[in-house]
Amino acid sequence: MNRPDGPGGAGVDPAELWLGHDRPRRGRKPAFSREAITAAAVELADAEGIDAVTMRRVAAKVGAGVMSLYSYAPDKETLLELMVDHVSGELPADGPPTGDWRADLAALAGLQRSLMLRHPWLPSALSSRRTPGPRALAFVERALAALRPTGLDGGARLEVFAQVTAFVAGHVAFEVTQSTAARPPARAAAEARYLAAVAADGRHPELAEALAAPVRPLTAEATFARFLNRLIDGLGTG
Structure with missing residues (x-):
């Protein structure tokens, strides 16, 4: 996933992250979905804290090779973006304002x-x-x-x-x-x-x-x- 700040720069390109498709950029047919990988990372963070979330630990949790995960999340920063939005789905988006x-x-x-x-x-x-x-x-x-x-x-x-x-x-x-x-x-x-x-x-x-x-x-x-x-x-x- 390209970084808007160039090589070594900080930050995730939000358009590429959120407006792209849930599929790896290259290689054979995916065995996992980005959603499943994100859910595994969230479970790991809930149980052991955010420092426990590494690409290797997440890969082991879903039964994948570490390198295969990089097609979905090239680094932990991107994975954190996915995790934050994943749990944000628990917040109800409906409910009209009361006026107060x-x-x-x-x-x-x-x-x-x-x-x-x-x-x-x-x-x-x-x-x-x-x-x-x-x-x-x-x-x-x-x-x-x-x-x-x-x-x-x-x-x-x-x-x-x-x-x-x-x-x-x-x-x-x-x-x-x-x-x-x-x-x-x-x-x-x-x-x-x-x-x-x-x-x-x-x-x-x-x-x-x-x-x-x-x-x-x-x-x-x-x-x-x-x-x-x-x-x-x-x-x-x-």
């Missing part, structure tokens, strides 16, 4: 969060710039329609959706990290004692006020909703 753009945007962000929690490697994959494939574009179309009542032009609506997507990816990455690095109770208690002592020293009045505030629900869902609503409220229509 804030509620609609929150619902779409919730769908994205659920998708990323099912595929914890996805936030990392999205950290590099990627051109949306056909499945991802269907969800983008839905989001832009939901944002039409804001009165923003198309470019601004696209920016809003990109901003919310970036928030969701960052938040899910934090959630996943926290879930795999839970603090022992003794450590949490020690941190609480330390902060209480600092708050009582008279030199940190803002922190003291913050720690004295009513405790908010700390479930993952409640925390995500609070942060998301603050972001959406700050978007406005300007």
